[in-house]
Amino acid sequence: MSGTSLDGIDVAALATDGERRVVAGPSLTVPYPAPFRERLRGVLGGIGASAEIAAVEVELTRLHADAIIAFRRKHPETAFDLVGFHGHTILHRPDRRQTWQIGDGALLARLIGVDVVADFRSADVAAGGEGAPLAPLYHAALAAGMTKPIAVLNLGGVGNVTWIGDTAPDILAFDTGPGNALIDDWVRRQTGRAADIDGALALAGHASAAHVARFLTHPYFARKPPKSLDRDDFQGTIPDGLGLADGAATLTEMTAEAVAAATRHFPGPAREWLVCGGGRRNPAIMAALARRVGAPVRPVEAAGWDGDALEAQAFAYLAVRAIRGLPLSLPSTTGAPDPVCGGRLFRAPH
């Protein structure tokens, strides 16, 4: 998995039948080299020369192969016979029936000698769905034995939530708003650092109530789910005229307020919130969430899950579902009119 934060590649092993059986194996995160991260950032939006996009796609695929080879070296005991390759989203415009993940499934299958499932989102978008979020069916499989309703919140570059109720398939999922991406962008522009590590800046600053209030007037929050976002859909709300710490505090409040706004669309309150993704490591975000959602907010580790590997595990789960012909999305997770199968299988040459 290569998430919208542009931080790197997550590799995770999962033993699964694509249904109830989910046994997590080891995982590994491989950060992108800084120069590649900037090249990848440069093709976001799908703008720019097609030759550059194609070159970035090849490089991204090679980096995924390297990550898998590193994983093999580190965990030689973990055999696997299928790889789910999400690729990297450079454009997501479901309203125009467009979603674009770069990553060459055929090349990856050749480089690692293992069958690859790629292209997870386009069938859903072609069917009229949002093409995102896709992790919810995996969240529901993980939560099968738990007391519900619960909310699983993934705070990557963008935030997405899965509400899971009592009787399957009682599930609702959608993107909440910005996750870490705007905070990262703010800190990077002002300091050159990649993130507000441990929320130190936000905790030292004061949020601007006026900026947060203006942010909340964005029509996205009132829109009924399912709904999804591109990484930079909220770029226009990055505050001007604030100092470094106050800007970080303001953007952190925005992330939390967007999640609070999401609860208005839930069928009922969640009794517990489980948070995965890098945002769970930011105590300023976690505290801001806890002040707002009216239920305990804990990292997914509280349920015994691995919050850094969850998204990558989800695409392993979906890869198995894809080859078994099971749907990857439901009307209540992406808004597609019917459950949609998806993914494309690329066989490794013998």
Ligand SMILES: Nc1ncnc2c1ncn2[C@@H]1O[C@H](COP(=O)(O)OP(=O)(O)O)[C@@H](O)[C@H]1O
């Ligand atoms: N210790 C930390 N303090 C604050 N933010 C963090 C910390 N660790 C990770 N993050 C944030 O998490 C992001 C990565 O989260 P991740 O779940 O990998 O997102 P994505 O799925 O979009 O790649 C980083 O860009 C950073 O903003």
Ligand SMILES: [Mg+2]
């Ligand atoms: Mg990431």
